[in-house]
Amino acid sequence: MRILLDTNIFIPLEDSSIDIDHTLAELSRISSGKHQFLVHPATVDDINRDKDENRKLKILARLNKYPKLESPPAFKNEMEEEHLFGVQKKDNDRVDNLILLAIHNNCVHWLITQDQGIHKKSKIIGEQERVLTVAQAIAALSKFNLQESKLYPSIKDVPCHTLDIKNVFFDSLRESYNFDDWFNNKCAKTGRKTWICSEGKEIHAICIYNLEVNPIITLENKGLLGKALKLCTFKVEKRGYKIGELLLKQAFSYAVENKIDYIYLTIEPGKHGLLEELFLDFGFHLFGLDDKGRDNVFVKDFPNTFPRNDDKPLEYAIKYFPKIKICENSVYLIPIKPKYHEILFPELAKQNDMFVDENPSAGNTIKKAYLCNANSRSIKPGDVIFLYRSEDYQAITSYGIVDQFYIESDPEKIIQWVSKRTVYSYKEIEKMAGKDIKIILFRLVAHLMKPLDLHRLKQLDVVSGAIQSITKINKTKARYIINEAELNDSVLSD
Numbered sequence: 001m002r003i004l005l006d007t008n009i010f011i012p013l014e015d016s017s018i019d020i021d022h023t024l025a026e027l028s029r030i031s032s033g034k035h036q037f038l039v040h041p042a043t044v045d046d047i048n049r050d051k052d053e054n055r056k057l058k059i060l061a062r063l064n065k066y067p068k069l070e071s072p073p074a075f076k077n078e079m080e081e082e083h084l085f086g087v088q089k090k091d092n093d094r095v096d097n098l099i100l101l102a103i104h105n106n107c108v109h110w111l112i113t114q115d116q117g118i119h120k121k122s123k124i125i126g127e128q129e130r131v132l133t134v135a136q137a138i139a140a141l142s143k144f145n146l147q148e149s150k151l152y153p154s155i156k157d158v159p160c161h162t163l164d165i166k167n168v169f170f171d172s173l174r175e176s177y178n179f180d181d182w183f184n185n186k187c188a189k190t191g192r193k194t195w196i197c198s199e200g201k202e203i204h205a206i207c208i209y210n211l212e213v214n215p216i217i218t219l220e221n222k223g224l225l226g227k228a229l230k231l232c233t234f235k236v237e238k239r240g241y242k243i244g245e246l247l248l249k250q251a252f253s254y255a256v257e258n259k260i261d262y263i264y265l266t267i268e269p270g271k272h273g274l275l276e277e278l279f280l281d282f283g284f285h286l287f288g289l290d291d292k293g294r295d296n297v298f299v300k301d302f303p304n305t306f307p308r309n310d311d312k313p314l315e316y317a318i319k320y321f322p323k324i325k326i327c328e329n330s331v332y333l334i335p336i337k338p339k340y341h342e343i344l345f346p347e348l349a350k351q352n353d354m355f356v357d358e359n360p361s362a363g364n365t366i367k368k369a370y371l372c373n374a375n376s377r378s379i380k381p382g383d384v385i386f387l388y389r390s391e392d393y394q395a396i397t398s399y400g401i402v403d404q405f406y407i408e409s410d411p412e413k414i415i416q417w418v419s420k421r422t423v424y425s426y427k428e429i430e431k432m433a434g435k436d437i438k439i440i441l442f443r444l445v446a447h448l449m450k451p452l453d454l455h456r457l458k459q460l461d462v463v464s465g466a467i468q469s470i471t472k473i474n475k476t477k478a479r480y481i482i483n484e485a486e487l488n489d490s491v492l493s494d
Helices: 018-031 041-048 053-063 078-085 093-104 116-124 134-144 168-174 179-188 243-257 273-281 313-320 338-344 411-418 426-432 454-459 475-484
Strands: 002-005 036-039 110-112 156-159 193-199 202-213 227-236 262-267 285-289 296-301 324-326 331-336 348-351 354-357 367-372 384-389 395-408 437-453 471-473 491-493
Touching: 002 093, 018 036, 018 134, 036 041, 041 053, 041 093, 078 093, 078 116, 093 110, 093 116, 110 134, 116 273, 168 179, 168 202, 168 227, 193 243, 202 243, 227 243, 243 262, 243 273, 262 273, 273 296, 313 324, 313 395, 313 437, 331 338, 331 367, 331 475, 338 367, 338 384, 367 411, 384 437, 395 411, 411 426, 411 437, 437 454, 471 475, 475 491
Parallel strands: 002 036, 002 110, 227 262, 324 491, 331 384
Antiparallel strands: 156 193, 193 202, 202 227, 262 296, 285 296, 331 471, 348 354, 367 437, 384 395, 395 437
């Protein structure tokens, strides 16, 4: 693959070259000469304007190790730039926009950047799947080098008092407030619990949570009427492995199971931009300033009834997850072979011909990618998909909603779209490539409590024979599935 490196990848932290040198060395090591790293000429020009001569020379020394992107695209005029990205607000917006234009025009497969503004802008032009942080790139490249598919880590639910707060994981939390006193008095002694991802003594992530009723949560005395789940401390140390998404999935599952009305948390402005983007991407919205007037409050609604509005199906699904609606969108049955079904849903296991959770954790992620050779070309964002495990179980096991749909044949072009979601290895993708591969990027909504088998689907007249390829079904047949699978509380069908 051709990978564009943003300038901030080369800027040392606190004038120390150790961390950045280690990062670049790790990127180089896992690429093993298979991928080409490039820099955009505009970033070099930007660095040349730095008035700190010593810093400029250090960064240029790193930049000069990489070839420049030849003949990068330029905007035809200001109107084209404003149409894509809006009016420039800062001087360096032009450089950021030119970098994003290069990936939007398919000059490269990926862009690696730590710039939170660029990550936000990438969503505007639909390129967020191809814009990665350093950690995401390292994790993705490592994953694609594996011979076997790599499963995501699991999340455990444990009492707070079982945590060792002397662990280095908690050091950064002590920098902003008296964490030890708060943890001991408000969490450990009161029996609060936390979701945790760890290996041995190494903690990768935690989410301490607390159930509240009718809390007042802003400086203006705005509150949440009903049961609210507060994510008190949400920290991810090991990045690039979708652990933050796993924690959110666990929180969503808890909210649904316990009939929670809201989930909320506070984030210090300007310090955790990528964390904010994660929550916004999963339906949280800015609610106001907290009662101390310091942090932003983000809230996600879990309505008991279906909100009636003009939101597009995908927008609706993100905002009110796990509630979705079927209106102008289409519905598809998608058969998945057992091997790939297990890759997508490792949290499902067969027991007495039924699916059950292997453990009480969140299992796998919400955002997924499925690759197949089917003939279908009509799938679009917002379409609802029922996922059917073929061959052995012959049953619908799960359902979701489509984020994006692409058709590619080149393995490297496939990887550029699925890197943030897939657990396929590069060799697995290579075996599938060579012909048009359908790339379905989707959000898993839920697994069926009881799989809906082929025999029953025939009885319901949803299908007349074996499900061997992607099959579009009409709204009437979709309602048969919804009624039979008892999804009326989750799926609104007009």
